[in-house]
Amino acid sequence: MQQLLKTLTKPSMLAAAMAATSFSLPTLAQSQDSYPKAVQQLVDRGVTIAESFEAPGGMTGYAGSMQGRPIALYLTADKEQVIVGTMLSANGDNLTAPKLQELVVGPQNEKAWAQLEQADWVRDGDASAPVIVYTFTDPNCPFCHRFRQAAAPWIDAGEVQLRHIMVGILKQDSLPKAATILGSENPREALKENQQNHSAGGIEVDRQIVSDNAKRVQKNNQLMSSLGLSATPSTYYKDAQGTIQMKQGAPRPGEMEAIMGGPKP
Template structure:
């Protein structure tokens, strides 16, 4: 990806970024922000500049994206900072921190709810009915037990995604209709014209949370995983949450 493409992506990230906490910046950080912001292109707003503890770099946060620059804003570094001694990916950890949400703030009444077994392990997932990776992930979930899944139908991939979601939401058994479509390819019956859905509100929510692809999986600790997970990765994540270790 070249710099122009990266800046275009950053502009989109800014559009859907969430408001962050206002933190006092040092004079040096303020000066770097003034220098670097106009160099990122029209429409790109720098949310914060923070000195990092490694290599004299300054973190430049744009929405949920992280870039780096030097103390004179002369060079721009795009990519991951990795500790060669430990293998720790500082950039990924920082992005995960920025992208954290408060799970209890999710409007779960706008989601489908499926409970299996004791339901103690809880996730929320944003899925498009036309998403192949979502269908693969749904197969994975079908084989798991002791889990509660809140599914937000997030229609971003095709014009008829909204229609499919409406038909499913308006079905007598929404959960069954969703699984029938996602797992078995069975289309839900047409919804009554007067049936009201949360489709638009879910779309707004997804934009607010900066969800640009499906599936997007959220865990009770507020962390997210973009993309499908296999059963092994999902079990490892749940184990890390139970032990209190970040993963």
């Protein structure tokens, strides 16, 4: 957040005067060129506003994003200053996170899920498995490899299908390996080969396959970037309530049940 504040403000005010009052229902945000001046300066610097809402203390809240990251702005009652950051209640409750989840993160993840369904992925597991998990996988990524090892019990039990969106971002031969997997006659077996030989360098690159399929990997790279993701694995899944969640980086052991949709088989 500190880096984001440096990007946006010179300097910004601290979100210090916090209230315990609940947020009211959101209202539709104004068009991107009709905000109060204090807010407009941030829009001009790259902030995209999703919606506005009434906030405690007579302030107006704005939920938005910058470079794929959710951001909250609070316009003071006199409309002369804007505060960037998190609002806490007198009890220390985070009042900003639920609003960002409702107005920014949730809709972003819903849109991302639809894009992932149409992406170039390799299915790992039974096609009839009821739980679908999407993950961006670099063939050279050690954390992707560990995630796959951790997910094995659910995949082997036929409970989860892990859909690998193959990208090439970590090493010079990441893209050729990803293209070799995507373009092989049996991508599932090629993915399995890369997993089984990961410690020895993974799958052997086929230059002809790479030539024919490099653009498919590049498209996945672009999708990953457009979603504001910078680490592999980056994983999308549905929680127990059916809400789409995203985990960037390797999941911790305690997070696996939520991602895989249930207890370890």
